[in-house]
Amino acid sequence: MSWAGVLAVSAIAYLTKLAGIAIPQHVLDKTYIAKLAVLLPTSLLAALTAVQVFAAETSLVLDARAAGLAAGVVAYKLRAPFIVIVITAAAVAALLRAVSGIN
Amino acid sequence: MSNLPATPAQLRIIDRDALFIGLATATYGISFGAIAVTAGFSIWQTQALSLLLFSGASQFAFVSVLAAGGSVSAAIATASLLGVRNGLYGMRIAQLIKPIAAQKFIYAQLTIDESTAMANRFDATSSTARRAFLATGISVFVFWNLATLAGALLAQAVTSPEVFGLDAAIGAGFFALVAPRxxxxxxxxxxxxxxxxxxxxxxxxxxxxxxxxxxxxxxxxxxxxxx
CATH class of the missing domain: 1.20.5 (Single alpha-helices involved in coiled-coils or other helix-helix interfaces)
Structure with a gap:
């Protein structure tokens, strides 16, 4: 994996934080930016969930990852902590792969 | 506006809360370390992301897009857009704490969901707001990075990610991040x-x-x- 990418993404993240602290407040349209700051992570995290579970390169697939996500959703509904949600999803997907022909 | 110095009792409560928040984020940190190494990042690269990028959702996104075969620029763009909210947090921190020039460079790195939320509970320019921001930011930074290392070392012992369902774990991780929103x-x-x-x-x-x-x-x- 790319070191240049690691350093570039880190630099951008730092400069974003620094800009917020250092830029005079009146420069930005605060209401729009405030709404965007809430909605942007929502849109990206939802898309990341969908693509991580249902995409393989450029095809859409239904495989053991979907069962893993379903188990993770149940764990979330039961108010399980983050690491339990993640481990539950991994375990269900792994179990399905071990006992069935599903990839 | 209370500009009075915080009492020792108040400071102890703030520090204790900060400690618990740091411990809580450690569970995300272990997951991140394990997932990044499984996705093909070296332990040093994984640790560099936690030390330098230091924003959980952006770190997960960067690793996930690259692991799925996306380009480096797509991974950077996704992670950076997720980090836009940290810029807004910075604006709030500037109001709350009014850091002087040199402090801004350090405070910027500690500006994340948890530290901003903790500082936001107190009056602007109060010494408690600053203490809450710093204690939480430092606590999360320390535990997040230690947990990343632990997760990365743990994952190195594991050979085939598909067998262990770690690819399914990333999807569930993103779900757990978005669901509370x-x-x-x-x-x-x-x-x-x-x-x-x-x-x-x-x-x-x-x-x-x-x-x-x-x-x-x-x-x-x-x-x-x-x-």
Missing amino acids: LTSTKTKFVAAAAVAISLALTPWLAAGLPILLAATAAVIAASWSEK
Whole structure:
């Protein structure tokens, strides 16, 4: 994996934080930016969930990852902590792969 | 506005809360370390992301887009857009704490969800707000990085990610990050639209781009007036 990418993404993240602290407040349209700051992570995290579970390169697939996500959703509904949600999803997907022909 | 110095009792409570928040984020940190190493990052690269990028959702996104075959630029763009909220937190921290020039460079790195939320509980310019921000930021930074290392070392012992279902774990991890945000009709709509856009575009575009384009759902919805 790319070191240049690691350093570039880190630099951008730092400069974003620094800009917020250092830029005079009146420069930005605060209401729009405030709404965007809430909605942007929502849109990206939802898309990341969908693509991580249902995409393989450029095809859409239904495989053991979907069962893993379903188990993770149940764990979330039961108010399980983050690491339990993640481990539950991994375990269900792994179990399905071990006992069935599903990839 | 209370500009009085905080009492030792208040400071102890703030420090204790900060410690617990740091411990809580450690569970995310272990997951991140394990997932990044499984995705092909070296232990040093994984640790560099936690030390330098230091924003959980952005770190998960960067690793996930690259692991799915996306380009480095798509991974950087996705992670950076997720980090836009940290810029807004910075604006709030500037109001709350009024750091002097040199402090801004250090405070910027500690500006994350948890430290901003903790500082935000106190009056602007109070010494408690500053203490809450610093204690939480440092606590999360330390535990997040130690947990990353632990997760990375743990994952190195594991050979085949598919067998252990770690690829399914990433999806569930993103779900666990987005689900608490779905508190209003608008956020639910944005999430549903983002899922639809990203899946609809997956067969047509290079990996990573469908996720970026799903951000248009937020860009458009943010311009709607509140009802």
